[in-house]
Amino acid sequence: MTKRGRRPLVVDIGPLRERFYTGIPSVIAEICTRLLAEDWLDLYFEMDGQWIDNDRLRSCLAARSGTGLTDHPERARPARVIRDTLRDMGAMTDAVCLFTDHRPAKKRYGREAKIVYDLSMILTPECHPASSIDMYVRDLAEQIACCDMLFCISEATARDLAWIFGVDRERLRVALLGNNVDLTATGRIRALLGGRPVEPFLLVLGSIEPRKNVALVLQWLAEQPGVLAEVRIVFAGRQAWGPSFASLIDAHGLQGALRAGRIVFSSFVDEAFRTALMVAATGLLYPSVFEGFGLPLLEAMATGTPVLSSVSSSMPEVVGACGYYFDPYSVASLHSAYSRLWSDRASGALETVVASARARAATFSYDQTYNTIIDGLFDYADPH
Numbered sequence: 001m002t003k004r005g006r007r008p009l010v011v012d013i014g015p016l017r018e019r020f021y022t023g024i025p026s027v028i029a030e031i032c033t034r035l036l037a038e039d040w041l042d043l044y045f046e047m048d049g050q051w052i053d054n055d056r057l058r059s060c061l062a063a064r065s066g067t068g069l070t071d072h073p074e075r076a077r078p079a080r081v082i083r084d085t086l087r088d089m090g091a092m093t094d095a096v097c098l099f100t101d102h103r104p105a106k107k108r109y110g111r112e113a114k115i116v117y118d119l120s121m122i123l124t125p126e127c128h129p130a131s132s133i134d135m136y137v138r139d140l141a142e143q144i145a146c147c148d149m150l151f152c153i154s155e156a157t158a159r160d161l162a163w164i165f166g167v168d169r170e171r172l173r174v175a176l177l178g179n180n181v182d183l184t185a186t187g188r189i190r191a192l193l194g195g196r197p198v199e200p201f202l203l204v205l206g207s208i209e210p211r212k213n214v215a216l217v218l219q220w221l222a223e224q225p226g227v228l229a230e231v232r233i234v235f236a237g238r239q240a241w242g243p244s245f246a247s248l249i250d251a252h253g254l255q256g257a258l259r260a261g262r263i264v265f266s267s268f269v270d271e272a273f274r275t276a277l278m279v280a281a282t283g284l285l286y287p288s289v290f291e292g293f294g295l296p297l298l299e300a301m302a303t304g305t306p307v308l309s310s311v312s313s314s315m316p317e318v319v320g321a322c323g324y325y326f327d328p329y330s331v332a333s334l335h336s337a338y339s340r341l342w343s344d345r346a347s348g349a350l351e352t353v354v355a356s357a358r359a360r361a362a363t364f365s366y367d368q369t370y371n372t373i374i375d376g377l378f379d380y381a382d383p384h
Helices: 023-035 054-063 080-089 130-137 140-146 155-165 183-193 214-223 245-251 255-259 271-280 295-303 315-319 331-347 350-361 366-379
Strands: 007-012 041-047 050-052 096-099 111-116 149-152 172-174 201-205 232-236 263-267 283-286 307-310 324-326
Touching (some): 007 080, 023 041, 041 080, 050 054, 111 366, 149 366, 172 366, 201 271, 245 255, 255 263, 283 295, 295 315, 324 331, 331 350
Parallel strands (some): 007 096, 111 149, 149 172, 283 307
16 A cells, blocks of 8 residues: 555544453454554544543553543543544545444545444344344444445455445455464463363353353253263353353253353453463364354464364354364254364374464464555545
8 A cells, every 4th residue: 555645544442442352342452553553644533422542542552441441531522523623624535534333324524434343133133132233233224335445354244244235345345353362371371281181171252142152052061961071161251141141051950060060150251361261271162153253263273272163154264174163053063063073182183173273373463454454444545
């Protein structure tokens, strides 16, 4: 991309309001960190109707938390001042805006783009609360129509946008997410383990909600009790919405396994504990019904942890031929995938799968994600 002088860029950073940066907030943090390193952009960040000062954003990125963005809102300038400032400078024509969250259903700047993560609220409405569906879908068609470009975090999302909303491919760019696993941290954890044996366990990572599909895993354990004699199952994720984890345990008659510690529910875990679990796990079990990308899969692959993944939406784009797939609606399919993993573990064939997964994970980069977005924002918007 040819850079022609300084360019104004307005970025809505709504996902960064979260207290902890995991998932999508972590993605936006990666993008904003790179934006702040550019010397040819005049940057304006807004969130929830406020103009967020660049130094304030830097502090929050360093802390990996949005607490500092939501404190003392009365001290922040209104976001409308950004538009007033650009208008006074005569820069509105050159201004480009990137929305990383919900956007207005009408255009505000000359050139606008939006990141679309997934359309699960349309395609799998049974996995979401009705209130969330209404909020997300109500004016989504208008939001999409307002955008000059749409960045999708997977080919699956791009296909869904083209299919459901008839978006021309020229307006779509796929910006696959990156791999930011701290391999030095995983090395330190392995050093602490010191080669000591760890009882085999499968890690089920994700919030407790219907889309993450933990009920399938519990049904599998109820139908195949012998699995719990071979391996513990550790669930790590906050209680979100839908049936509670305790009620799901009761519904599947697994209270004894929970009391005996063959099933473990750790609720939310911080990044350090999460990494430790990932490194020590015999495998990551990811039964999600629908994902826009599937970051935990990529993290596990980079860490050297085998993955058992549902074959749905974007997940095959991440895992490729380097994992063990199953139908997210079939207990028999899940058990077959588990049996293949266990057989390869016993024979030594798993080492080849893990090596291939590590090599594949290394091809995903947030630099590539960022370059796709920045090129899309300015190459198509360059009037010269």
